[in-house]
Amino acid sequence: MPSIYLSPSTQEWNPYVTGGTEEYYMNLVADAMEPYLRASGIAFTRNTPDMTAASSIRASNAGNYDLHVALHSNAAPDANAGNVRGAEVYYAPGSVYGKKAAEIIAKNLKAIYPLPDRVRALTTTSLGEVTKTKAPAVLIEFAYHDNVEDANWIKNNINAIARNVVLSLTEYFGLPFIAPGPVRQGTVSVGQGSLNIRSRPTTSSQVVAHAYNGNPITVYGRWKDWYSVNYNGVTGFANANYVKV
Numbered sequence: 001m002p003s004i005y006l007s008p009s010t011q012e013w014n015p016y017v018t019g020g021t022e023e024y025y026m027n028l029v030a031d032a033m034e035p036y037l038r039a040s041g042i043a044f045t046r047n048t049p050d051m052t053a054a055s056s057i058r059a060s061n062a063g064n065y066d067l068h069v070a071l072h073s074n075a076a077p078d079a080n081a082g083n084v085r086g087a088e089v090y091y092a093p094g095s096v097y098g099k100k101a102a103e104i105i106a107k108n109l110k111a112i113y114p115l116p117d118r119v120r121a122l123t124t125t126s127l128g129e130v131t132k133t134k135a136p137a138v139l140i141e142f143a144y145h146d147n148v149e150d151a152n153w154i155k156n157n158i159n160a161i162a163r164n165v166v167l168s169l170t171e172y173f174g175l176p177f178i179a180p181g182p183v184r185q186g187t188v189s190v191g192q193g194s195l196n197i198r199s200r201p202t203t204s205s206q207v208v209a210h211a212y213n214g215n216p217i218t219v220y221g222r223w224k225d226w227y228s229v230n231y232n233g234v235t236g237f238a239n240a241n242y243v244k245v
Contacts, residue, residue: 001199001208001236002173003043005060006030007129008071010051016073016145017082018152023049025154026071029142032162039180039221040170041200041228043235053129061134067101067172068137069165070129073145073154081146086118090130090139093123097136105138105168112164113143114153140165175200178221178228186227186245188215188238195243197236201226209234219245 008030014022030046037044045063047056060068076084089106091098102121110116124130130137142161143150154161170177188195188211197209201223211217211231217238218230226237227245 001041001043002066005065005068006044006046007056010049016151017148022073022145028158029071029162032159033166035180036163036166039178039228040166040175041235041237042169057128057132065135068133068135070139072141073143074141075146076144084144085115085147085150087113087143088141089121090124090127092130095136098138101172102138104171108164108168112160176223178223180221184219184245186217186219186243188213188217189244190242195238197231197234197238199236201237208236217243
């Protein structure tokens with residue numbers, strides 16, 4: 001199953017013009033993303049507010065992730081403070097997968113950002129979270145937090161932003177987008193043998209774990225005949241016909 005390193009901003013010193021900080025609001029977006037990620041079968045590891053960009057990069061590079069996703073908001077230079085709006089999704093030059101992810105995220109952000117013509121996917125050589133990560137990476141600047149309209153857009157659309165980003169990630173990974181429902185506890189129900197936990201909701205996809213009759217299993221969402229599940233710490237998909245909830 002795909003796995004991401006989720007890296008909301010640790011920049012508590014960047015204030016929003018309407019109150020709060022970049023770190024605070026980007027962690028709210030990450031909080032809201034988590035149920036969508038689980039329901040859609042995307043495993044994740046997340047940084048913590050006491051970390052820095054540098055330590056987040058080190059933690060990401062210590063693992064084996066399919067994508068590094070950094071969440072940020074922007075600010076204009078002092079001479080133009082408060083007068084710039086827009087969303088930018090950055091990736092490293094030469095990163096084929098970073099570019100693919102950035103372009104998908106930018107395309108989908110156009111559907112919810114109030115000025116879609118100002119949403120762009122751009123290369124950068126100066127942002128370490130896309131140039132120094134082992135995994136392909138994107139850094140999303142959702143809007144300008146020194147602009148009142150942009151700051152309010154972020155504050156009033158936390159869940160919509162989170163949903164939109166995870167929708168893009170499912171498109172990038174070739175997974176169905178599954179809206180989260182109530183987290184339910186289930187029980188594996190097979191007459192004999194084991195239930196295959198798969199990386200994707202198809203019988204031809206990789207088996208990532210085996211669950212046995214009577215084993216507990218956590219259910220996050222459903223797509224057709226498949227549940228998105230967590231079994232003993234493994235995120236994946238299980239045939240719903242063999243899980244009692």
